Amino acid sequence: MRPPLAADERTQLIGWLDHQRSLVRPKCEGLGEIDAHRKLLSTSPLMTVAGLVAHLRWVEYSWFTENLLGTPDTGQTPWTEGGHPDAEMFVDDVPLAQLLDEYDAECKRSNEIVAGFSLDDVERLVVRDAGRASVRYILCHMIEETARHLGHLDIIREVLDRVNGD
Incomplete structure (x- = not known):
């Protein structure tokens, strides 16, 4: 569901992000495990339906739990210092249903985290030389990130089965 046409900025941002998030599961409906993990792009072998869902889940975690809340990574993430930069996409052995459930749960946690911040608040974790991102920036970025990967899905x-969405 799209956000109201006339609403405050926070409602619009969260509404558009939730709308993009709500399209991920339908784009995966009806896929078997083989197709969900099928590598179609020789130049981007990690870009599978399952890999994209896993990536979206960990992007949510990274921006909201790690960066915004400042939760240190103590080994709970799939990436490690010096490891593969796209380690979160190595999910050949993880069922798509599990990945989708984890994504939905992460999105719910992200919304709970954001509820405790104003749009002008900034990340607690310093992750880049350019400074800390505001909640407003994070929400805009997550709308863009999710929408871009919906296009990939x-x-x-x-290519897999001639199914496409809105």
Whole structure:
């Protein structure tokens, strides 16, 4: 569901992000495990339906739990110092249903975290030389990130089984 046409900034930002998030599961419906993990792009072998869902889950975690809340990574994430930069996408042995459930749970946690911050608050964790991102920036970035990967899911589905979405 799209956010109201006339609403405050916070409602609009969270509404658009929630709308993008709500499209991930439908884009995966009806896929078997083989197709969910099928590598179609020789130049981007990690870009599978399952890999994209896993990536979206960990992007949520990274921006909201690690960066915004300042939760240190004590080994709970799939990436490690000096490890593969896309380690979160190595999910060949993880069922798509599990990945989707984890994504939904992460999105719920992200919304709970954001509820405790104003749009002008900034990340507690310093992750870049350019400074700390505001909650407003994070929400805009997550809308862009999620929408971009929804497009990837559309393309992969169309190649797999000619199914595409809105």
